[in-house]
Amino acid sequence: xxxxxxxxxxxxxxxxxxxxxxxxxxxxxxxxxxxxxxxxxxxxxxxxxxxxxxxxxxxxxxxxxxxxxxxxxxxxxxxxxxxxxxxxxxxxxxxxxxxxxxxxxxxxxxxxxxxxxxxxxxxxxxxxxxxxxxxxxxxxxxxxxxxxxxxxxxxxxxxxxxxxxxxxxxxxxxxxxxxxxxxxxxxxxxxxxxxxxxxxxxxxxxxxxxxxxxxxxxxxxxxxxxxxxxxxxxxxxxxxxxxxxxxxxxxxxxxxxxxxxxxxxxxxxxxxxxxxxxxxxxxxxxxxxxxxxxxxxxxxxxxxxxxxxxxxxxxxxxxxxxxxxxxxxxxxxxxxxxxxxxxxxxxxxxxxxxxxxxxxxxxxxxxxxxxxxxxxxxxxxxxxxxxxxxxxxxxxxxxxxxxxxxxxxxxxxxxxxxxxxxxxx
RNA sequence: GGAGAGGUGGCUGAGUGGUCGAAAGCGAACGACUCGAAAUCGUUUAAUAGGCAACUAUUCGUGGGUUCGAAUCCCACCCUCUCCGCCA
Numbered sequence: 001x002x003x004x005x006x007x008x009x010x011x012x013x014x015x016x017x018x019x020x021x022x023x024x025x026x027x028x029x030x031x032x033x034x035x036x037x038x039x040x041x042x043x044x045x046x047x048x049x050x051x052x053x054x055x056x057x058x059x060x061x062x063x064x065x066x067x068x069x070x071x072x073x074x075x076x077x078x079x080x081x082x083x084x085x086x087x088x089x090x091x092x093x094x095x096x097x098x099x100x101x102x103x104x105x106x107x108x109x110x111x112x113x114x115x116x117x118x119x120x121x122x123x124x125x126x127x128x129x130x131x132x133x134x135x136x137x138x139x140x141x142x143x144x145x146x147x148x149x150x151x152x153x154x155x156x157x158x159x160x161x162x163x164x165x166x167x168x169x170x171x172x173x174x175x176x177x178x179x180x181x182x183x184x185x186x187x188x189x190x191x192x193x194x195x196x197x198x199x200x201x202x203x204x205x206x207x208x209x210x211x212x213x214x215x216x217x218x219x220x221x222x223x224x225x226x227x228x229x230x231x232x233x234x235x236x237x238x239x240x241x242x243x244x245x246x247x248x249x250x251x252x253x254x255x256x257x258x259x260x261x262x263x264x265x266x267x268x269x270x271x272x273x274x275x276x277x278x279x280x281x282x283x284x285x286x287x288x289x290x291x292x293x294x295x296x297x298x299x300x301x302x303x304x305x306x307x308x309x310x311x312x313x314x315x316x317x318x319x320x321x322x323x324x325x326x327x328x329x330x331x332x333x334x335x336x337x338x339x340x341x342x343x344x345x346x347x348x349x350x351x352x353x354x355x356x357x358x359x360x361x362x363x364x365x366x367x368x369x370x371x372x373x374x375x376x377x378x379x380x381x382x383x384x385x386x387x388x389x390x391x392x393x394x395x396x397x398x399x400x401x402x403x404x405x406x407x408x409x410x411x412x413x414x415x416x417x418x419x420x421x422x423x424x425x
Numbered sequence: 426g427g428a429g430a431g432g433u434g435g436c437u438g439a440g441u442g443g444u445c446g447a448a449a450g451c452g453a454a455c456g457a458c459u460c461g462a463a464a465u466c467g468u469u470u471a472a473u474a475g476g477c478a479a480c481u482a483u484u485c486g487u488g489g490g491u492u493c494g495a496a497u498c499c500c501a502c503c504c505u506c507u508c509c510g511c512c513a
Contacts, residue, residue, distance in 0.1 A: 041475075045482045052482090055494040059443035073493090080493030246472095376473085 001365040002108050004101070008034040017111045022120045022327035030104045037097040044090045051083035106208065107215055110361040112326040113335035119325030126325065128337070131309070132318030135344040135399055142345035143394040144276035146401055147173065150424055153277070164274070165266060165281045172422055176396070176409075177284060179416035180389050181259050184286040184311055188386055191307060193257035193288065198237030200261050201228045206240035209366035211332035211358075221263050221281075230263035234287035235383040242291060243366040246376055253292035253300060257386065260285060277390040278350065284389035290382040293370065294360060297380035301357040305337045308353045308386040314412040317395050318342040320349050332358045339387070341395040352391045355384030397422075 007014055011027040018025040058076050117126045147153050152173030158166050169177050189195050204227050207213040212220060212232060221230040231237060238256055247254070262285050273279035288307055292300045305321070312319045324336040333356035340349035360378035363369065370379045400408040400422075407422040414420055 038475085041482090045475080048483085049481060051493075055492095056444060058493050062443075077493045082493095084493075 001105055001361060002111070003364070004034055004105065007031055007105070008038070018108065020112050020118055020326040021109060021329065025108065030101060033097055033101045033104070037094065037101060040090055040094050040097065044087060044094060047083060047087045047090065051080060051087065054080050054083065103214070106213075106365070109329075109331045110211075110334050110358060112329055113357070113359075116329065116335045117323055117325040118327075120327040122325075122328045124325040125328055125338075126323040128321040128323050130318070130320040131313065132316065132342070134318045134342040136347070137344070140344045140398065141401055142276065143343075143397040145345075146397045146405075146407060147276070149405060150407070150422060152176070152397075152422075155275075163281075165279065167277070167280060173393075176393055176417055176422070177389055179413055179418075180392055181284060181286060183413055183416045184386060184389075185257060185259055187311060187314065188257040188286070188288060188307065191310075193255045193307075196238065196241070196256050196258045198231075198234060198241065198258055198260060200231050200263070202231045202236050202240065203227050204229065206236050206243070209243055210236045210239040210362050211330075211365065212236060215331060218267050219265055221265060231260065232264050233262050233383075234258040234260035234285065235289065238287065238289040238383070239362050239366055239368075239381060242368050244368075246369045246371065247291060247379065249293065249370050249372065252370060252379065253290050253296070256289045258287050258289065260287065277394045280390060283391075286386050286389065288355075288384045288386040290380075291363075291368065292380050292382065294372070294377060294380045297357050297359060297382060300380070300382050301335065301337070301355065304382050304384045305339070305355040308339055308355055308384045311387050311392075312339060312341060312352070315392070315396065315410040316412075317392075317399055317410075319352070330354070330356060332356070332361050334359045334361070339385075341391065342399065343395060344398050350391065350395075352395065353385035353387045355382070357382050 002014065007027055007030055011031040015025050015027050018027075054076065058073065058080065061073060061076070117124060119125070141149075150172065151170055153167045153169045155164070155167045158168045161168070185195055201223070204213055207220065207229060220232050223229065237260070238258055241256075242254075261282055263282050266279060266281060269279060277283075288304050290297075290300050290304055309319070309321070319339050319341045322338040322340055324333075324338055329336055336354055336356040338351050339353035339355070341352040342348075343350050358381045360380055362381045363378040368379055368381070369376045371377070396410065396413075397407050400410070402408060402421070405424070409417050409420055409422060
């Protein structure tokens with residue numbers, strides 16, 4: 001959420017900054033509403049002040065004369081009643097305005113960082129660096145072909161259980177998933193992250209707090225009988241964990257790592273990535289999350305990204321780092337570095353982690369603050385996948401495939417998986 | 426799911442219509458005493474909002490309502506605890 005005061009006082013610069021996302025934003029309407037609301041706020045405060053004085057007077061009179069029915073008292077009470085009516089009229093206006101303002105502001109995305117490359121869409125994203133040598137060869141199998149021949153996962157039967165885009169991991173496939181989760185959690189906790197295992201069901205306040213609602217209701221699965229949704233990413237519960245808190249600056253930065261299943265409707269992606277592990281309604285992810293001092297989030301962003309990168313390096317998976325351009329930034333993010341892993345079968349890099357600095361956007365939505373010079377200040381939040389498990393498995397299968405049909409397990413993962421090669425059972 | 430109890434300031438805990446933003450205790454800060462510390466004594470100590478110099482308003486789980494006036498009364502909801510039932 002953007003700062004109301006900024007919108008009220010400097011709407012043109014707000015519009016200008018937002019427009020770098022490649023869309024036109026008209027703030028003037030919200031500005032009008034906030035100005036009107038401010039007038040009403042002071043009006044109400046004045047009326048309340050007078051009405052309070054009057055009530056006090058009435059109380060004193062009653063105490064003094066030990067009676068509460070006299071002509072004079074009746075007059076005072078009648079006057080108080082008038083105050084009450086007027087105040088409640090203003091309060092109704094205030095409520096309506098508040099609701100409108102809130103609705104409109106919650107639909108505005110975060111300010112893109114000045115450092116983010118300017119551009120319309122993903123074609124303007126900037127490749128910052130690559131790591132490792134991409135495997136290029138003929139006759140490479142896709143990970144779903146490998147998965148089938150080694151019997152690692154299954155999607156046809158899974159439609160019986162639920163529907164398409166949901167898979168069942170089998171045998172070594174399930175074991176590899178488990179190994180990856182443990183591997184990543186171990187590395188991150190050794191690096192100073194505190195592990196959380198949050199609920200996968202989250203309420204709508206939590207989704208609003210991190211920016212998934214109100215705009216993206218269509219992207220998540222909703223439970224019909226309760227105000228609960230299947231969390232699309234651990235970023236949601238991790239943001240909500242400290243909602244409405246003022247965090248002592250000496251505790252910052254707070255660094256969490258959380259494994260969680262993630263659920264996404266993938267509306268509008270029919271026909272894309274229909275096979276394999278790339279795009280599923282349910283997938284596992286290890287997520288990194290920072291609450292940090294607002295003056296330090298730039299460094300934190302680099303750190304969280306390199307923490308995510310460290311997993312790819314340890315697994316020896318070639319990847320590249322992409323600086324997301326202003327037009328391609330997610331709703332809550334001001335700057336995002338994507339890590340894309342090399343998938344040899346499709347001869348391209350695919351997103352496996354997204355590391356974002358949300359500045360105070362989520363903190364304001366969720367009211368999470370810290371003290372700076374004794375003043376309450378919204379802190380900054382950052383999130384990054386460290387990593388998406390299913391896509392990591394896909395990358396391991398494709399990059400580790402051997403001529404004899406087996407798959408080499410990255411050395412660092414062997415202690416977790418239990419053997420050096422993945423073969424037919 | 427049934428029956429009951431309860432949600433008050435950093436914490437414990439009073440307060441059931443009127444100078445209550447809230448007693449008391451603990452904790453914390455400062456001062457005195459002390460070579461220093463402990464103990465003791467004294468003073469101070471909620472948050473938020475407003476172009477915020479000590480002014481005004483709001484806040485006693487949340488949202489409504491009654492009243493001139495609500496922590497206190499009424500309604501709805503949320504949460505916690507105990508017992509029973511059910512279940513991993």
